[in-house]
Amino acid sequence: MNILDIQGLRLRLPDTARPVLDGVDxxxxxxxxxxxxxxxxxxxTLTSRSVLRLLxxxxxxxxxxxxxxxxxxxxxPAELRDLRTGTAAMVFQDPRSAINPLRRIGDFLTESLRxxxxxxxxxxxxxxxxxxxxxxxxxxxxxxxxxxxxxGMLQRxxxxxxxxxxxxxxLADEPTTALDVTTQAEVVALLGDLRERFGTGLxxxxxxxxxxxxxxDRVYVMYAGRIAETGPAATLFERPRHPYTAxxxxxxxxxxxxxxxxxxxxxxxxxxxxxxxGCPFAPRCPLATEVCxxxxxxxxxxxxxxxxxxxxxxxxxxxxxxxxx
Amino acid sequence: MTAALVRRPxxxxxxxxGSPLYLLCLGFVGLVVLLAVLAPWLSPHDxxxxxxxxxxxxxxxxxxxxxxxxGRDTLSRLVTGARTSLLGPLGVVVFSTxxxxxxxxxxxWRGGWLDSVLSRSTELVFAFPGLLLAILIVxxxxxxxxxxxxxxxxAYLPYVSRLTRSLVLAERERPYVxxxxxxxxxxxxxxxxxxxxxxxxxxxxxxTINFGYALIDLAGLSFLGLGVPALTPDWGRxxxxxxxxxxxxxxxxxILPCAAIVLTVVxxxxxxxxxxxxxxxxxx
Numbered sequence: 001m002n003i004l005d006i007q008g009l010r011l012r013l014p015d016t017a018r019p020v021l022d023g024v025d026x027x028x029x030x031x032x033x034x035x036x037x038x039x040x041x042x043x044x045t046l047t048s049r050s051v052l053r054l055l056x057x058x059x060x061x062x063x064x065x066x067x068x069x070x071x072x073x074x075x076x077p078a079e080l081r082d083l084r085t086g087t088a089a090m091v092f093q094d095p096r097s098a099i100n101p102l103r104r105i106g107d108f109l110t111e112s113l114r115x116x117x118x119x120x121x122x123x124x125x126x127x128x129x130x131x132x133x134x135x136x137x138x139x140x141x142x143x144x145x146x147x148x149x150x151x152g153m154l155q156r157x158x159x160x161x162x163x164x165x166x167x168x169x170x171l172a173d174e175p176t177t178a179l180d181v182t183t184q185a186e187v188v189a190l191l192g193d194l195r196e197r198f199g200t201g202l203x204x205x206x207x208x209x210x211x212x213x214x215x216x217d218r219v220y221v222m223y224a225g226r227i228a229e230t231g232p233a234a235t236l237f238e239r240p241r242h243p244y245t246a247x248x249x250x251x252x253x254x255x256x257x258x259x260x261x262x263x264x265x266x267x268x269x270x271x272x273x274x275x276x277x278g279c280p281f282a283p284r285c286p287l288a289t290e291v292c293x294x295x296x297x298x299x300x301x302x303x304x305x306x307x308x309x310x311x312x313x314x315x316x317x318x319x320x321x322x323x324x325x
Numbered sequence: 326m327t328a329a330l331v332r333r334p335x336x337x338x339x340x341x342x343g344s345p346l347y348l349l350c351l352g353f354v355g356l357v358v359l360l361a362v363l364a365p366w367l368s369p370h371d372x373x374x375x376x377x378x379x380x381x382x383x384x385x386x387x388x389x390x391x392x393x394x395x396g397r398d399t400l401s402r403l404v405t406g407a408r409t410s411l412l413g414p415l416g417v418v419v420f421s422t423x424x425x426x427x428x429x430x431x432x433x434w435r436g437g438w439l440d441s442v443l444s445r446s447t448e449l450v451f452a453f454p455g456l457l458l459a460i461l462i463v464x465x466x467x468x469x470x471x472x473x474x475x476x477x478x479x480a481y482l483p484y485v486s487r488l489t490r491s492l493v494l495a496e497r498e499r500p501y502v503x504x505x506x507x508x509x510x511x512x513x514x515x516x517x518x519x520x521x522x523x524x525x526x527x528x529x530x531x532x533t534i535n536f537g538y539a540l541i542d543l544a545g546l547s548f549l550g551l552g553v554p555a556l557t558p559d560w561g562r563x564x565x566x567x568x569x570x571x572x573x574x575x576x577x578x579x580i581l582p583c584a585a586i587v588l589t590v591v592x593x594x595x596x597x598x599x600x601x602x603x604x605x606x607x608x609x
Contacts, residue, residue, distance in 0.1 A: 052507045077511075085509030098504040100519050111518075112508040161508070 001069065003169045003201040004028040004051060004088075008063035011046060011225075013056060016272040021046055022225040023063070025299070028169065028201040033192070035204045035212035035233070037248075038222035041269060047222070048171045048205045052084055068168060085116040088169040089162035094178040095154035099146045106142030109161050117165070131160040134197070135190060152183035159190065169201045176211065188215055209252050213237045218307075221245045224270050224280035227299060231308030241302060241315040243285045279313070287314045347599045350592040357589055361407035368401035372558045383577070393578035394569045403585060406558040410586070413474055413552075414539035420478035421485055422532045428482065429489025430516055434497065444490065447483040455480025456542055463551040473552035477542055481535050488531050492524040526604045533597030537590040544586050560586050 004027060011021040021043045028034045038044040049055065050065055053072050065072040067088050075083065092098035099108055109131065110124035119127075129139040135156040146154060155175060162170050172191065176184040192215060195202050206212055212219050213233050220230045221242065229242035240246040247265045267284040270276060279285070282292040291313050299311035312318075360367060369389070376396030384391045390399040432443040459476035466472040496502070497520065505515045544561030547553040553562055560582040567579025 054503060054507060081509045081511070083509075084507050090504075090507045092500060092504055094500065097500040100501045100505075100523070102523055103519070111505075112510065115514060116509045158504075165508075 001030065002027040002066075003030045003032075003068055004203060005066040005069075006047070006051070006063070007066070009047070009050060009065060010062040011043075011050065011055070012060045013272075014058040017275050018225075018272065020225050020272060021050070024222075024225070024227055026203075026220055026227065026230075028203050030168065030201055031195065031199040032218070033195055033202040033204060033216045035206060035216035035219045036222060037206060037209060037212050037219055039207060039248075039269065042222045043225040044205045044207075044222050045173055048090075048173050048203055051169070051171055051203070052088060052090060053080055054090075081116065085112055086165045087167055088171065089165060089167040091155070091158050091162050091170060091172040091175045093174040095158045096146070096151060096178070098158060099154060101146050103145075104142065105144050105146065105149070105157055108146075109142070109157070109164055112161075113164055127164060128160070131163045132157070134163065134194065135160045150183075151179050152186060155179060155183070155187050156190065159187070159194070163194065163198065163200075166198075167200055169203070171203050171205070173205045174207070175204075176206075176208075184211070191215065209237070209248060221248070224276070226280065226311065227309075228281065228312070229308075229310045230299075231305070235305065235308055239318075241308065241310040241318050242281075242312045243287050243314070243318065244281045246318060247284075247286075279311075287317055289314070347595060350595040353588060353592040354596055357407055357585075357592075358411065360404050361411045364405045364408050368398075368404045370398035370401040372397060372401040372405040373556055374398070383575070390581060391575070391577045393563070393566055394573070394575075395566075399563075399578045399581055402558040402563055403560070403581060406560045406563060406582065407585070409470065409547075409553055409557055409559040410540065410544065410561070410589075413470055413543040414536050416470070416474040417477045417481055417539040417543070418532045418536045420475065421481035421535065422528065424478070425482045425485025426489050426521065426528060429486040430493050430521065432486070433490045433493035434512060434516060434520075440490075443486070447486050450479060451483045453480070456545065459542070459546055460549075460551060463546070468552065468554045470552060473543060473546050477539055481539060484535060485528060485531060489524065489528055492527055493520055496520050496524055526600070530597055530601035530604055533600060534594055535597075537593035537597070540586065540590050540593070 006024055006026040009021050009024040010019045012019045024043070024047055026034070026036070026047065036044045036047060046055075050061065051067060051072060053065075053075070055061070061073050063073075067083060070079070070083070072080070072083065099105075106125065106128060109128040110119075110121070113119040113124040113127065114121060125142070128142060132139060132141055137153060137156055137160070141149065141153070141157065146157075149157065155178075158175075170191075175191070176187050179187060188211060191202060191204070194200070204212065204215055216233045218230065219233045219236050221228045221236070221244065223244050229236065229240065229245045236245065237249065240249055244265075251263045251265060253262055265284055270280050270283070276296070278291075278293040278295055279288070279297050282288040285292065295313070297311045297313045299309050302308045302310060302315070374397060376392065379388075379392055379396045388398050388400065390403070392398055393402070428443050428447065432440040455477055458480055459473045462472045462476040493516075502515055502520070505519060506512075543552065544559075544564070547559045547561035548565045550562075550565065553559040555562075563582035564579055564586075567576070567582065570576065570578045
C-alpha cells in the first residue's frame with residue numbers, strides 16, 4: 001500500500017485567478033524515496049505541506065490526500081494531531097529558524113512525545129538519545145541550545161525530531177538548501193541511511209536536479225501547479241519526455257564541460273493572476289504548436305514504459321533523445 | 326521587531342546606558358521593596374500613634390525624620406506606607422499584565438472577528454482617562470484599595486495587550502511555530518509553552534515601566550482621599566495630610582513622601598527602560 005496517495009489535489013487561494021495546485025497526483029510507497037522537483041512558485045512546497053494540512057489561510061481544497069489510507073483533508077482536529085504526532089513528520093528548510101532558540105535541544109526533541117503521546121520523561125529522553133545517535137550526534141546535544149550547534153548539526157537534530165514519533169512518512173522541504181555543500185552531502189546520505197534502517201517513506205522537495213537524481217527512486221517534475229512528468233529517476237533524467245524537464249536538465253550547470261554562458265529557460269512561469277487554457281509551459285516551449293495553447297495536455301503513460309507519465313502533446317518528438325546530446 | 330514599548334515622554338529621557346545610574350536605581354528599588362516587606366520590624370513607632378502634644382516636631386533622636394501635624398512619626402509612616410504604596414501598583418501591574426497578555430495573545434493568535442472586537446474595545450479604554458475611571462469606580466464602591474487597583478488595571482491593560490498582540494503577530498510567523506504545529510502541538514500549547522515565554526522579557530519591561538506610572542496614579546488618588554482608607558499610612562495620603570504642616574511652616578512631613586514617590590517612580594522607570602533597551606539590543 002502507498003503510504004502517501006495524493007489524488008486530484010486542487011488548491012485555490014483567495015485572490016488568484018487559477019488554482020495554485022491543479023490536479024496534482026502523487027504517490028509515495030512504503031520505504032520509497034520520491035523527489036518533487038520544480039522551480040520556485042511551482043507549488044511543490046504547498047503540495048508537501050498539504051500532506052500535513054499546513055495550508056495558507058483561506059485555502060480551498062478539492063481532491064484527496066491520503067496518508068496511510070486516511071484522507072488528511074477530511075480529518076477532525078484529533079485525527080490531524082495524531083497524524084502529525086505519529087504517522088508523518090516534516091523536516092524544514094532552515095533548521096536555524098525552525099527550532100525555538102530559547103529551548104534546549106532535549107526539550108525540543110521530547111516535547112511532542114511527552115505532551116501529545118503521554119510518554120514518560122525518562123522514556124522520551126532515552127528515545128531522543130537513540131535518535132540523536134542515529135543521526136550521528138551524541139546525547140551531549142540534549143543539554144545544548146540551538147545556538148551552540150552548527151547548521152548541519154541542527155538539521156540532524158531536525159531529522160532526529162522527525163524520527164521521534166516513528167513516522168511512516170517524512171516530508172523534507174528543501175532540507176539542504178540552507179546548508180553548505182559538504183554538509184548537504186552528509187545530510188542526504190543520512191536521509192538515505194535512515195530510510196533503509198527505519199523503512200520510512202520520504203518525499204523530498206527540491207529544486208536541485210542532481211540531488212533528486214542521486215537520492216530518489218522516482219521523480220515528479222512540477223510546473224505551474226501541475227505534475228508535468230513523472231517516472232523512475234534514472235529514465236526520467238536520461239530520457240526526459242517533457243520539454244520542461246529537458247530544458248531544466250539542459251540548464252543544469254556542468255563542471256565537466258564549461259560552456260560559457262549558462263543555459264536558461266526563456267521567459268517566466270505563468271502568473272497566478274491569469275487563467276490558463278492550454279499547456280502552462282507553452283509560451284516558453286520550443287516545441288509549442290497551436291494545440292498547446294488551446295488544449296490542456298493530459299498526463300498519460302508512455303507506450304512501452306507504464307511507469308513514466310508525461311503531460312505533453314508533443315512528447316513523442318522528444319522520443320529517442322537523451323540528455324547527453 | 327516592529328513592536329515598540331509605550332514609553333511616555335519625560336522620564337524616558339533620563340536613562341543613561343552604561344552609567345552607574347541603573348545600578349543605583351536597581352539598588353533603590355530593592356531597598357524600597359525590602360523596607361516594605363520588613364516594615365513591621367523596621368518602623369520605630371506605631372505609624373498611627375497620635376501624639377498631639379508633640380505635633381510639628383522637627384527631627385530628633387526619638388523621631389529621626391520628625392512628626393506630622395498629628396504628632397505621628399514620619400519615618401514609621403514612610404516605611405509602613407511603602408507597603409500600600411507598592412502593593413497597589415503591584416496589583417495593577419499583575420492584573421493588567423495577566424489580562425493584557427491573555428487579550429493580546431487571543432487577538433493575535435485567533436485573528437478575525439475576535440481580533441477586531443478585542444482590539445477595538447481596548448482602544449476604547451485608551452480613550453478614557455484611567456484616573457477618571459478609577460475615581461468613578463471608587464465613588465461607586467467606596468473606600469478600599471481593590472476598587473482603584475482594578476480600575477487602573479483596566480486602564481493599563483491596553484498598553485500590555487497592544488504590545489503583546491504585535492509581538493505575537495511577529496512571533497507566530499516564525500518557522501518554529503509551524504515546526505511545533507507539524508509535531509502535533511495544539512495552538513494553546515504552542516502559545517503557553519513557547520510564544521509567551523519568548524515574548525515575556527519585552528512584556529515584563531513594559532510592565533515595569535507601567536509600575537512607576539501606576540504608583541503615581543494611585544498616590545494621586547489617595548492624595549485626593551480616594552481609595553486608601555483614611556488611617557492606612559500611604560505616601561499619597563501623607564502628602565495630603567502634610568498640607569496643613571506646610572501651612573504651619575513644617576514642610577518635612579509633606580516633602581519626604583513626595584520625594585519617596587518621585588524617587589521610586591524614577592527608579593522603576595530607569596530599571597524598566599534599561600530592561601527594554603537590553604531586550605531591544607538582543608533582538609537586533
